[in-house]
Amino acid sequence: MTEVLPHLRRSDARDNRDRILEAARAVFAADGLAVPMRRIARHAGVGPATLYRHFPTKETLATEAFAGQMRACYAIVDEGLADPDPWRGFTSTIEQLCELHARDRGFTAAFTAEFPHALDFAADRERAVQSIAKLTRRAREAGHLRPDVELDDVILVLMANSGLQGTSPAARVAASRRFAALAIRGLQA
Amino acid sequence: MTEVLPHLRRSDARDNRDRILEAARAVFAADGLAVPMRRIARHAGVGPATLYRHFPTKETLATEAFAGQMRACYAIVDEGLADPDPWRGFTSTIEQLCELHARDRGFTAAFTAEFPHALDFAADRERAVQSIAKLTRRAREAGHLRPDVELDDVILVLMANSGLQGTSPAARVAASRRFAALAIRGLQA
DNA sequence: ACGCTAACGGACGCCCCCGTCCGGTTGGCT
DNA sequence: AGCCAACCGGACGGGGGCGTCCGTTAGCGT
Numbered sequence: 072m073t074e075v076l077p078h079l080r081r082s083d084a085r086d087n088r089d090r091i092l093e094a095a096r097a098v099f100a101a102d103g104l105a106v107p108m109r110r111i112a113r114h115a116g117v118g119p120a121t122l123y124r125h126f127p128t129k130e131t132l133a134t135e136a137f138a139g140q141m142r143a144c145y146a147i148v149d150e151g152l153a154d155p156d157p158w159r160g161f162t163s164t165i166e167q168l169c170e171l172h173a174r175d176r177g178f179t180a181a182f183t184a185e186f187p188h189a190l191d192f193a194a195d196r197e198r199a200v201q202s203i204a205k206l207t208r209r210a211r212e213a214g215h216l217r218p219d220v221e222l223d224d225v226i227l228v229l230m231a232n233s234g235l236q237g238t239s240p241a242a243r244v245a246a247s248r249r250f251a252a253l254a255i256r257g258l259q260a
Numbered sequence: 261m262t263e264v265l266p267h268l269r270r271s272d273a274r275d276n277r278d279r280i281l282e283a284a285r286a287v288f289a290a291d292g293l294a295v296p297m298r299r300i301a302r303h304a305g306v307g308p309a310t311l312y313r314h315f316p317t318k319e320t321l322a323t324e325a326f327a328g329q330m331r332a333c334y335a336i337v338d339e340g341l342a343d344p345d346p347w348r349g350f351t352s353t354i355e356q357l358c359e360l361h362a363r364d365r366g367f368t369a370a371f372t373a374e375f376p377h378a379l380d381f382a383a384d385r386e387r388a389v390q391s392i393a394k395l396t397r398r399a400r401e402a403g404h405l406r407p408d409v410e411l412d413d414v415i416l417v418l419m420a421n422s423g424l425q426g427t428s429p430a431a432r433v434a435a436s437r438r439f440a441a442l443a444i445r446g447l448q449a
Numbered sequence: 450a451c452g453c454t455a456a457c458g459g460a461c462g463c464c465c466c467c468g469t470c471c472g473g474t475t476g477g478c479t
Numbered sequence: 480a481g482c483c484a485a486c487c488g489g490a491c492g493g494g495g496g497c498g499t500c501c502g503t504t505a506g507c508g509t
Contacts, residue, residue, distance in 0.1 A: 081455060081506055107496055118458030123498065183425075227424070227439055234423015235416070250416055257446030270476055270485060296466060307488030312468065 088125050090115045095136040099177025101240075104133060133181050134192065140178045141195055143171060148202040152209075161210035164203070165225070166251045169232045173247030174240060179233040200226070217260050228254040277314050279304045284325040288366025293322060322370050323381065329367045330384055332360060337391040341398075350399035353392070354414070355440045358421045362436035363429060368422045389415070406449050417443040 080088070094115035098106050108129060112122040126132035147167045154160030172179040181192065204222040211220055232250055237243045269277070283304035287295050297318060301311040315321035336356045343349030361368040370381060393411040400409055421439055426432045 083506065084456060087457085108498090109496070112458095119497090120458055120499075121456075124456080127498095224438065224442065227435060227442070230425075230435075231420035231423050231439055234420050236419075246416060246419075249413065250420055253413065253416070253446040254442065255446075257442040257444075272476065273486060276487085297468090298466070301488095308467090309469075309488055310486080313486080316468090 084125075087115070087117055087121055091117060091122055091125055091132075092136050095132050096139075099133065099136060099181075100175040103176045104129070104180045108132075133177070137178050137181055137192075140171065140175060141192070144168065144182075144199050145202075147171065148199055148206065151206050152202060157206075157209045157213040158215040161206050161215070162255050164206055165228065165255055166248070168229060169247045169251040169254075170244060172229070172233055173235065173243040176236070183230055183233050215260055216258055220258050224258060228258070273314075276304070276306055276310055280306060280311055280314055280321070281325050284321050285328075288322065288325060288370075289364040292365045293318070293369045297321075322366070326367050326370055326381075329360065329364060330381070333357065333371075333388050334391075336360065337388055337395060340395050341391060346395075346398045346402040347404040350395050350404070351444050353395055354417065354444055355437070357418060358436045358440040358443075359433060361418070361422055362424065362432040365425075372419055372422050404449055405447055409447050413447060417447070 091111065095111050098111050098114055108122060109119050111132070112119050115122070122132075126135070148164055151160040151164030154163070172182070182196065200222070203225055207216070207220065207222050207225050210216050211218065228251075231254070232247055235243060235246045235250060237246050280300065284300050287300050287303055297311060298308050300321070301308050304311070311321075315324070337353055340349040340353030343352070361371070371385065389411070392414055396405070396409065396411050396414050399405050400407065417440075420443070421436055424432055424435045424439060426435050
């Protein structure tokens with residue numbers, strides 16, 4: 072009963088955990104999800120066993136590593152919904168989501184293709200998709216989108232955006248920006 | 261001097277070569293370029309050595325396997341250029357190219373990302389790109405495209421299209437069709 | 450200061466893919 | 480029919496990623 076907080080890790084363990092997550096974010100963002108676990112371990116200055124102890128699978132690692140990006144996604148769509156102007160809310164959401172995905176190769180892969188077999192993202196993703204649906208409906212009903220535009224069309228745009236794999240991150244972001252503008256015009260009434 | 265046709269292979273060799281190419285087309289189309297060479301060999305009912313003898317590298321194999329698709333690409337853009345209506349030529353080219361890429365995962369990868377280090381496609385690709393540029397210019401000058409649309413925008417659309425990786429081929433084609441329509445509207449004046 | 454145990458990481462065995470060698474097979478020509 | 484060279488494919492050694500074990504280190508509580 073003395074164990075009020077039973078699972079506080081030791082300080083070095085916490086440090087390592089943080090370093091691993093930081094390394095994972097960097098490596099995933101640069102080279103996607105298909106990198107060897109050991110590379111992340113090396114980048115974090117940690118042995119393979121330590122990596123596996125903290126994160127038994129790549130899924131668990133990715134889930135935690137991308138938690139921030141996931142929150143950013145929520146923030147973007149929530150901000151879009153909070154905008155009193157339906158059209159501006161819609162367009163800025165699309166633009167920002169596209170840019171976010173362009174900045175991080177790994178997150179894109181994790182978000183769209185989910186994972187070999189369903190990530191913890193599934194639920195989160197669902198929530199985000201619901202919000203995007205709401206955003207889309209609102210913009211359409213305000214007469215800014217073509218009447219036949221559905222949620223699926225917006226998803227289509229986001230998926231297509233993930234195909235923009237320029238060499239440098241800067242090129243990806245630039246391409247993504249142009250693409251978002253083009254896609255928005257394609258959806259507009 | 262009796263050797264009028266010096267390099268006619270033996271019949272079994274030709275058969276195997278054909279079977280390998282057929283297998284490569286099937287496997288590449290279904291699962292992309294990142295498949296083990298041995299899987300193609302097994303699918304063709306051939307030993308690994310035979311595969312490597314005919315095609316020393318994956319590049320050489322892919323180049324020959326996709327020769328047909330490459331020709332199809334040319335045919336599409338040439339047909340577009342031959343169309344007296346610049347707009348119809350432009351749109352039908354985009355639509356057909358998108359569909360072609362949706363039907364074949366491997367070809368998409370080979371065409372866009374080229375290859376680890378430049379495929380024989382490079383020259384062919386260049387030729388196709390030139391034609392697309394011509395097609396784009398023509399449609400723009402006819403006033404059907406927004407004045408600021410460049411070749412790069414069309415390339416952007418084709419690259420984005422390659423990001424549409426639905427599970428089934430049918431879903432990919434469907435998504436691709438919708439996407440092409442959306443993109444064309446986005447480029448239109 | 451000291452011991453206890455959580456935590457570390459080098460090393461191991463496993464599996465899959467790669468590209469090649471070589472003994473056996475078979476098509477094609479006389 | 481019989482020869483010979485072109486051709487085949489099983490087998491081999493190398494390399495790399497995987498997930499785990501275990502002897503050692505070092506945080507933390509007393």
